[in-house]
Amino acid sequence: MYNFEFVKPASIAEATAALESDGAQALSGGQTLLPTMKQRLAAPDVLVSLTGIAEMQGVCLGDVGLHIGAATPHAVVAREAAAHYPALAKLAGGIGDPAVRNRGTIGGSVANNDPAACYPSAVLASGATVVTNRRRIAADDYFQGLFTTALEEGEFITQVLFPIPQKAAYVKFNQPASRFALAAVFVAKFADGVRVAVTGASNGGVFRWAEAEAALSANFSADALAGLSVDADDMISDLHGTAAYRANLVKVLTGRAVSAA
Amino acid sequence: MTKISMTVNGKSVSAEAEGRTLLSGFLREGLGLTGTHVGCDTSQCGACVVHVNGKPVKSCTVFAHDVAGANVTTIEGMANADGSLGVVQQAFQDHHGLQCGFCTPGMVMSSAALLAENPKPTETEVREYLEGNICRCTGYHNIVKAVLAASGQSVAAE
Ligand SMILES: Cc1cc2nc3c(=O)[nH]c(=O)nc-3n(C[C@H](O)[C@H](O)[C@H](O)COP(=O)(O)OP(=O)(O)OC[C@H]3O[C@@H](n4cnc5c(N)ncnc54)[C@H](O)[C@@H]3O)c2cc1C
Ligand code: FES
Ligand code: FES
Numbered sequence: 001m002y003n004f005e006f007v008k009p010a011s012i013a014e015a016t017a018a019l020e021s022d023g024a025q026a027l028s029g030g031q032t033l034l035p036t037m038k039q040r041l042a043a044p045d046v047l048v049s050l051t052g053i054a055e056m057q058g059v060c061l062g063d064v065g066l067h068i069g070a071a072t073p074h075a076v077v078a079r080e081a082a083a084h085y086p087a088l089a090k091l092a093g094g095i096g097d098p099a100v101r102n103r104g105t106i107g108g109s110v111a112n113n114d115p116a117a118c119y120p121s122a123v124l125a126s127g128a129t130v131v132t133n134r135r136r137i138a139a140d141d142y143f144q145g146l147f148t149t150a151l152e153e154g155e156f157i158t159q160v161l162f163p164i165p166q167k168a169a170y171v172k173f174n175q176p177a178s179r180f181a182l183a184a185v186f187v188a189k190f191a192d193g194v195r196v197a198v199t200g201a202s203n204g205g206v207f208r209w210a211e212a213e214a215a216l217s218a219n220f221s222a223d224a225l226a227g228l229s230v231d232a233d234d235m236i237s238d239l240h241g242t243a244a245y246r247a248n249l250v251k252v253l254t255g256r257a258v259s260a261a
Numbered sequence: 262m263t264k265i266s267m268t269v270n271g272k273s274v275s276a277e278a279e280g281r282t283l284l285s286g287f288l289r290e291g292l293g294l295t296g297t298h299v300g301c302d303t304s305q306c307g308a309c310v311v312h313v314n315g316k317p318v319k320s321c322t323v324f325a326h327d328v329a330g331a332n333v334t335t336i337e338g339m340a341n342a343d344g345s346l347g348v349v350q351q352a353f354q355d356h357h358g359l360q361c362g363f364c365t366p367g368m369v370m371s372s373a374a375l376l377a378e379n380p381k382p383t384e385t386e387v388r389e390y391l392e393g394n395i396c397r398c399t400g401y402h403n404i405v406k407a408v409l410a411a412s413g414q415s416v417a418a419e
Binding site: 001002003004005006008027030031034035037038047049051075096097098099100102103179 | 263279280281283302303304307310313316317318319322323324326327329371374375390392393394
């Protein structure tokens with residue numbers, strides 16, 4: 001790994017200033033960035049740790065619903081969201097393994113937008129708001145394809161605000177070696193309709209399955225999915241599963257999520 | 262190079278380190294605590310697990326500077342004050358929870374963290390908690406037995 005200057009600001013304002021310098025990059029839990037730097041796929045000149053900023057830590061209830069600081073580790077979300085948003089807590093508690101969950105953070109996961117990551121599906125299915133040091137971004141505008149988001153140079157996530165659905169569930173089909181999702185589905189039922197977000201499956205990253213949303217908004221039961229199918233055209237195909245396999249898996253997992261919600 | 266201070270196994274320590282110094286390297290090369298093993302260096306195997314403020318983390322995937330000031334416990338800190346093996350370590354020996362021993366420091370640190378959170382885990386809970394710790398030798402059965410025994414639950418004899 002190339003060397004860099006390490007800085008650890010104590011406030012959002014200080015971090016904003018530090019991330020304006022040339023070659024600066026944010027570091028949260030490091031569970032994705034450290035391996036990337038070891039492979040020299042990232043080589044920042046300055047690494048700005050966001051883990052020392054009190055305003056970016058913790059889970060609390062607020063005007064949108066459940067407000068989560070971007071630097072909150074998965075293990076803390078698993079524990080503290082359990083009473084308010086159990087499906088989200090379960091998702092956080094199923095990421096990687098205990099050691100990964102003690103370091104990895106929601107902000108890092110949502111910023112990275114890995115096509116097989118868990119959190120993006122919860123953010124999209126909940127219609128959450130991504131708050132940055134500059135603005136608020138609706139989930140529907142935030143995710144822009146594989147590893148691509150609406151974040152601009154020097155912009156970083158400070159909080160994610162989740163409306164709390166009436167019913168929800170996340171069902172993940174583990175890729176057993178990496179423990180990431182081979183495919184996973186987050187279903188959230190709100191008073192004004194159902195949102196279904198799929199991760200792990202598509203070449204375009206996390207996406208909403210519109211047909212399932214319409215069918216489930218009319219009838220919230222796994223049977224409502226009977227006549228639907230997922231287009232395999234843009235699905236990921238690799239040695240762990242073909243595109244057709246993943247397309248079918250998405251339908252099966254959606255049904256399981258509805259039954260579990 | 263800047264100086265990093267932290268508490269390791271109850272003692273205040275400090276050493277010079279670069280920005281890129283990993284916690285695993287700081288412990289092994291900076292402090293000579295080579296009980297923490299580096300197996301994969303890619304956050305897969307868990308051989309390098311240590312506790313930071315009581316929580317297990319993979320020390321190969323944490324920068325030393327990011328945990329400056331923290332309270333760190335390594336495998337060297339798991340023995341009793343008189344130097345005899347701690348409860349989890351002794352259970353690993355009694356139940357043959359190791360063969361080559363390479364994974365053992367991480368296994369013991371993860372197991373101790375589990376028992377601190379959940380003093381009487383079920384077999385399934387032990388297996389789930391150790392998902393991020395890989396062992397090439399034992400086939401895991403004796404490791405699981407050792408953890409159950411360390412929790413004071415009776416385990417079937419060989
Ligand atoms: C063994 C293993 C198993 C895993 N399994 C899963 C799994 O099952 N499901 C899953 O979803 N994930 C999994 N992960 C990934 C894990 O959840 C990571 O923690 C997460 O993807 C990245 O979060 P982080 O806090 O570690 O971010 P970092 O690694 O610190 O950062 C990742 C990227 O985001 C940027 N960044 C970080 N924070 C912010 C911010 N606040 N604003 C803007 N940009 C930011 C960084 O610059 C970097 O580019 C796994 C990881 C490992 C090592
Ligand atoms: S050496 Fe750290 S996880 Fe393998
Ligand atoms: S005892 Fe050899 S790797 Fe576990």
